[in-house]
Amino acid sequence: MKCRWIALGLIVLWSVGCIAQEATRIVDQAGYTVSVPSTASRIASVYGIGTYTVYALGGEDRLALAFYVGVKTVASASDVLLRWEPRLSEILGFGDPNVEELVSLRTDLVLADASRHLDVAEQLRDLGVPVVLYRVETPEALIESVILTGQVLGPESATLASEWIADYDRVVVSISEDTASLAEAEKARVLFLGTSLSTVAGGDMYQTSLIRAAGGRSVTAELTGSWNEVNLEQILRWNPDVIVIPPYGPVQPSAILENADWQALDAVKTGRVYRMPRLVAPMDTPVPESLLGIAWLASTLYPERVRLDLAAEVAGFYEKYYRFPLTQDEIGRIAQ
Amino acid sequence: MIAFSRKPPVWVLGLIPLAAFAIALWVGRFGVHWGDTFRVLFGLEGPSDVFRALILRVRLPRVLAAACVGANLSVVGASFQGLFRNPLVDSRILGVSSGAAFGAALALSFTSHSLWVQAGAYTFALAAIGLVMMIGMRFGSSALVLVIGGILIGALFNSFLGLIKYVADPLSTLPTITYWLLGGLNGTQWSDLPLLLTVSGLGLNFFILLRWRLNLLTMSDTEAQALGVRIRGVRNAIVAVGTLMIAASVALAGTIGWVGLVIPHVARAWVGPDHGRLIPVSAMLGATTVILLDAVARTALPSEIPLGILTGLLGVPAFLVLFLRFLRARGEAT
Numbered sequence: 001m002k003c004r005w006i007a008l009g010l011i012v013l014w015s016v017g018c019i020a021q022e023a024t025r026i027v028d029q030a031g032y033t034v035s036v037p038s039t040a041s042r043i044a045s046v047y048g049i050g051t052y053t054v055y056a057l058g059g060e061d062r063l064a065l066a067f068y069v070g071v072k073t074v075a076s077a078s079d080v081l082l083r084w085e086p087r088l089s090e091i092l093g094f095g096d097p098n099v100e101e102l103v104s105l106r107t108d109l110v111l112a113d114a115s116r117h118l119d120v121a122e123q124l125r126d127l128g129v130p131v132v133l134y135r136v137e138t139p140e141a142l143i144e145s146v147i148l149t150g151q152v153l154g155p156e157s158a159t160l161a162s163e164w165i166a167d168y169d170r171v172v173v174s175i176s177e178d179t180a181s182l183a184e185a186e187k188a189r190v191l192f193l194g195t196s197l198s199t200v201a202g203g204d205m206y207q208t209s210l211i212r213a214a215g216g217r218s219v220t221a222e223l224t225g226s227w228n229e230v231n232l233e234q235i236l237r238w239n240p241d242v243i244v245i246p247p248y249g250p251v252q253p254s255a256i257l258e259n260a261d262w263q264a265l266d267a268v269k270t271g272r273v274y275r276m277p278r279l280v281a282p283m284d285t286p287v288p289e290s291l292l293g294i295a296w297l298a299s300t301l302y303p304e305r306v307r308l309d310l311a312a313e314v315a316g317f318y319e320k321y322y323r324f325p326l327t328q329d330e331i332g333r334i335a336q
Numbered sequence: 337m338i339a340f341s342r343k344p345p346v347w348v349l350g351l352i353p354l355a356a357f358a359i360a361l362w363v364g365r366f367g368v369h370w371g372d373t374f375r376v377l378f379g380l381e382g383p384s385d386v387f388r389a390l391i392l393r394v395r396l397p398r399v400l401a402a403a404c405v406g407a408n409l410s411v412v413g414a415s416f417q418g419l420f421r422n423p424l425v426d427s428r429i430l431g432v433s434s435g436a437a438f439g440a441a442l443a444l445s446f447t448s449h450s451l452w453v454q455a456g457a458y459t460f461a462l463a464a465i466g467l468v469m470m471i472g473m474r475f476g477s478s479a480l481v482l483v484i485g486g487i488l489i490g491a492l493f494n495s496f497l498g499l500i501k502y503v504a505d506p507l508s509t510l511p512t513i514t515y516w517l518l519g520g521l522n523g524t525q526w527s528d529l530p531l532l533l534t535v536s537g538l539g540l541n542f543f544i545l546l547r548w549r550l551n552l553l554t555m556s557d558t559e560a561q562a563l564g565v566r567i568r569g570v571r572n573a574i575v576a577v578g579t580l581m582i583a584a585s586v587a588l589a590g591t592i593g594w595v596g597l598v599i600p601h602v603a604r605a606w607v608g609p610d611h612g613r614l615i616p617v618s619a620m621l622g623a624t625t626v627i628l629l630d631a632v633a634r635t636a637l638p639s640e641i642p643l644g645i646l647t648g649l650l651g652v653p654a655f656l657v658l659f660l661r662f663l664r665a666r667g668e669a670t
Contacts, residue, residue, distance in 0.1 A: 070507050095502070195508035196448050198522050198640070220638075228639035229515055231522050232394050233365040236386065249508040250448050261393055261525070264386040 026151050029144065030114035030133035036152050040109040046097035047113040050134050052281040053149045056164060056288035056321040057157035064105050065093045069282050070248045080279045084324050099123045136286040139209050146288060164321065168291045171308065172213050175298045178305045179215030188301045190216040191240035194227045195249025202228045206286040214297035232261055242301060243267045247278030274300055277334045292317055296334055311335035353403060353623040360399045360631040366390055398524040402630040403623040404536040405585040406595060410622025411543050412578040413596030414603065414614055418554045419574055420479045426596035427582040429483060430575065431490030435464025436586035438493040441500040441513045448512060450528055454587040461583030464489050519590035519644030521630055532584045539581040543615050550611035592644050594651025595622055601658050
């Protein structure tokens with residue numbers, strides 16, 4: 001564990017050194033060497049998850065086009081999101097990125113998703129637009145993506161990146177200390193649902209790592225890949241202690257708590273069915289804000305044990321990384 | 337024609353779906369002793385509330401739905417193959433499935449409530465066949481016009497479906513639509529069943545009563561008319577009832593391929609081309625196949641296997657075997 005942090009620290013130092021030059025040469029998460037202009041001022045992020053990292057590292061003013069997770073139109077954006085990004089109607093994009101559109105916007109850097117945008121990236125490179133590809137589904141890859149974004153955005157962002165890594169580490173270590181005395185069998189068995197009652201998060205997803213970091217055990221850890229479709233019998237067989245619903249999609253806790261077929265589950269008997277709250281980013285996805293997701297889940301699983309002050313963490317994160325003060329009411333939506 | 341040397345009485349075949357039904361109620365991810373399954377079914381004391389709920393509320397509606405879907409697809413497939421005098425036809429020929437798929441996707445982009453999804457699928461399945469019939473009325477409803485109309489309307493609804501998928505939210509709606517289109521019975525509840533049970537019951541009876549007339553429709557229009565059958569009326573009635581049965585099946589289970597194509601051929605290989613036997617045997621074999629495949633779909637792995645994938649995996653080799661036997665019978669293959 002220690003070794004990894006030292007190595008990451010060295011990468012950060014190295015990156016700070018690099019940024020002093022005109023153009024920064026970096027290796028993105030798909031293995032491409034990219035020459036990023038240090039003056040990149042019209043950035044397009046066509047990877048919703050990557051967009052939130054740009055904000056967390058203070059690069060939002062340089063976005064010329066941005067995709068957000070689950071935000072299709074300005075009309076569908078929440079009040080917090082509209083206040084958080086006043087330029088939303090100007091820069092919001094959605095769907096498949098259009099190469100010509102990206103070029104006509106005079107973007108000088110594109111942030112994209114390695115699992116979906118390899119073709120688009122190829123075309124953009126041919127047109128002389130540098131592309132940084134992300135591949136994020138584990139905590140390690142998240143940290144790597146934050147460092148990478150810091151390198152791309154410049155020295156101030158690189159400093160914020162290393163501060164965020166320290167914060168992430170602090171939250172994870174604090175929770176693991178609080179839950180250290182729990183034997184494996186005592187840990188809460190968590191089912192992470194998807195956007196329907198029969199969709200569950202597979203073992204390779206960030207959600208599984210999130211549950212582990214929060215001191216729980218994912219009952220679906222044995223499943224491979226992304227979202228899996230399962231039947232009620234399998235859920236009865238897992239019989240989770242806690243059910244978590246993601247902050248997007250139509251499922252609400254009442255759909256489970258009031259469903260006659262789900263009453264045999266321990267989570268339903270004890271009423272431990274929660275929908276993850278959301279202000280800006282979905283905290284269950286590999287975004288910087290997921291450190292609040294870990295803190296929220298740990299506080300929800302073990303309210304007696306976890307010492308972290310969730311309200312202070314939420315307020316502090318939004319203040320420091322989004323430069324966006326929250327109202328008490330908004331803080332209360334996450335920290336009840 | 338390939339036929340088995342002895343034709344078993346139809347009532348004996350009725351035992352096969354019953355056995356499949358019993359097996360399907362017993363197997364599942366959540367282990368239940370067969371004795372408990374029996375006690376729950378006959379209302380005897382003993383099994384826990386969880387077992388009772390599992391068998392009566394989770395498995396029973398799903399197995400019933402599987403039986404209806406399998407019987408509907410096969411019977412409609414068998415009768416359409418006769419009606420259109422084309423052995424490669426199945427229920428999708430008239431664009432009904434495409435209409436249903438579009439309707440379901442449209443509903444799914446607003447709500448995930450299964451009754452709305454069913455309603456959407458059913459409505460647009462009927463809209464699709466309505467358009468095909470309008471084409472038929474304009475150009476004379478011969479088998480050819482209906483088939484061409486079905487292909488056109490099916491293609492139209494496929495484009496609409498593509499549009500819905502294009503604008504769907506890739507994080508929540510799109511995976512739901514994609515999964516629905518793969519076909520399956522996951523999450524079937526009693527509240528989903530009234531339409532399917534009613535339409536299947538009436539429709540299957542209609543086809544069983546009409547099965548002798550179907551033999552006449554396999555002749556050319558002029559031959560049948562010479563025998564005194566009012567061909568257009570009968571054909572329209574078969575298309576209409578068949579469509580209702582397919583729409584009800586697709587609305588609940590999504591698009592499940594191969595059953596409607598292969599099962600009638602298996603039945604034909606067994607009892608011959610006479611619709612008097614072919615229709616009931618297709619119903620029984622279809623019900624059995626879908627019941628058993630659905631049992632595999634929900635039991636084999638922790639995650640559900642889409643039923644449409646399983647029917648394809650089994651349907652393609654089964655079709656090849658039948659085709660090879662057909663070629664051998666004609667002396668074109670060794």
